[in-house]
Amino acid sequence: MSVESAYALLNTIDSPDDLRQLDVEMLPEVCKELRQDIIKEVSCNPGHFAASLGVVELTVALHYVFNTPYDLIVWDVGHQAYGHKILTGRRDAFATNRKFKGIRPFPSPEESVYDTFTCGHASNSISAALGMAVAARMQGEKDRHVVAVIGDGSMSGGLAFEGLNNVSSTSNDILIVLNDNNMSIDRSVGGMKQYLLNLTTTSRYNRIRFRLARMFTRWGLLDEKRRKSIIRFNNSLKSMLSQQQNIFEGLNIRYFGPFDGHDVKNLVRVLRDIKDMKGPKLLHLHTVKGKGFEPAEKAATVWHAPGRFDPETGERFVSDAEGLPPLFQDVFGNTLLELARENDKIVGVTPAMPSGCSMNILMREMPDRAFDVGIAEGHAVTFSGGLAKGGLLPFCNIYSSFMQRGYDNVIHDVAIQKLHVVLCLDRAGLVGEDGPTHHGVFDMACLRSIPNLTISSPYDECELRRLMYTAQLPGKGPFVIRYPKGRGCRADWQCPLEEIPVGKGRKLKDGEDCAVLSIGPIGQVAGRAIARAEEAGLSIAHYDLRFLKPLDEEMLHEVGRRFRRIVTVEDGVLEGGMGSAVLEFMAGQGYSPSVRRIGVPDEFVEHGSVQELYKLCGMDEYSIYNALTV
Secondary structure (H helix, E strand, O other): OOHHHHOOOHHHOOOHHHHOOOOHHHHHHHHHHHHHHHHHHHHHOOOOOHHHHHOHHHHHHHHHHOOOOOOEEEEOOHHHOHHHHHHHHHOHHHHHOOOOOOOOOOOOOOOOOOOOOOOOOOOOHHHHHHHHHHHHHHOOOOOOOEEEEEEOOHHHOHHHHHHHHHHOOOOOOOEEEEEEOOEOOOEOOOHHHHHHHHOOOOHHHHHHHHHHHHHHHHOOOOOHHHHHHHHHHHHHHHHHHHOOOOHHHHOOOEEEEEEEOOOHHHHHHHHHHHOOOOOOEEEEEEOOOOOOOHHHHHOOOOOOOOOOEOOOOOOEOOOOOOOOOOEHHHHHHHHHHHHHHHOOOEEEEEOOOOOOOOOHHHHHHOHHHEEEOOOOHHHHHHHHHHHHHOOOEEEEEEEHHHHHHHHHHHHHHHHOOOOOOEEEEEOOEOOOOOOOOOOEOOHHHHHOOOOOOEEEOOOOHHHHHHHHHHHOOOOOOOEEEEOOOOEOOOOOOOOOOOOOOOOOOEEEEOOOOEEEEEOOOHHHHHHHHHHHHHHOOOOEEEEEOOEEEOOOHHHHHHHHHHOOEEEEEEEEEOOOOHHHHHHHHHHHOOOOOEEEEEEEOOOOOOOOOHHHHHHHOOOOHHHHHHHHHO
């Protein structure tokens, strides 16, 4: 069967205007074709998968009912927006999704007018949508609808609650669509998850309430002034009769649902019914993550981002890892369990990433000593501070780019009190295809100005184990360990656990012409460049700093006295990063070498493979070699 015949309807849709020309009875077939297209494309061009399958019907219904792009749809967690991309003029370009110079991994206003807001991190949609709605009203665009689509665990994030609180007290007509699939990447956790699971309102009740509201408005009995008091009375009566509280209606947000999020025709009807209602509204939908692809429905966590797979059989094409170096995250997970067996004070904390950071290894053996706190990075840090204050020793694992959301918590709730919290920043550095919202390049520059912190980065897997061992020793205080996504370089990573003196770097090799200072695993790229330069006749020393804070001043004095040329290499931003720290030291101590800094430039780096991005930023082996030989 040809692609044209397989996608008879989808191939006619170049924009939502085309979609809106179809009869509503044709929408189930559109959903079927859209789901098949996502499966086909992602099977050979890996990306996020299960989340987008779960919102196919919702995506079609929203673009069918609302006049996008004039009406605004704000997606929360952009990995559920593949169907949205395909329906909004990017069907043919979708094969380039997440590829270098291809379309972006998440919605971005720089890419399309239909992408209303950046959405790489969770829980921001309600706040952003409210701001857009208020702006539209203040500028006379009273017919512009604004919809926030939140789900995939995002309702556990603190920002979502802050947005809901403000929605309830600010004049607006926004619609919040809660895509409730009981998942984030792993299974959702916490009280909100259980609350949503138990929350029910009959469809008959919703129909009667809507008809009464429309009738009272027509009779002039339900104006904006009376609406809130009537809603409060209605909520109280319903709570008394059903013996069930509704947190959304308690905030004066009209609640509808839960409905089946995979019945596209009914979704269209419901959206049309509530579209023009005044005041904030929440539509609660039950969906299945991975809907329409049986393996993903059964194992949504595995199929969140499954890599390449056979779209017919569901077989994943997983490369044989036997004999290969392990993933840094797995070294972390196994070492944490090893340490926890010896130290009963150690506990693990993760914000919704037990599989992603491999804390599930600890969870399986010691479930009472590992805590998944949901998508709530700030809370994860402060919760860890509380654990430490109570005498435990938390290893709090957060992806570097998400750690940005807990910055105040690090300062206020950990560093000021010198609490013994080990912050393990996974996915540090350029992460590749997920692009600028996920690159973990700011942590060193952000954190090194905070007093009382120790900041470190391992050269390889053995160094990661030793730093973790060092961090849990008594008296170490707040301790940061940053390490990258992906595999290391050693198959023999299970080395003995030994203490590394805090603030002590190491000389990897001596030389006479130039000194290279590196921190973290990118030092291995620098090492290969040094080897090439020495083949060309240069003599180059290589120092592994290990610690950004405190710096190894004895080692830096040696470098300052001996070398007129220094090259610094880091997998982080140049502005305020490790190279800046070296410059500050040299200037402060009266040394005046020529310092060439290599790292991430002062711009948001696009998506692509890590190797492509290293080359783009001048951080690859060849670029470092050129810096050494000029």
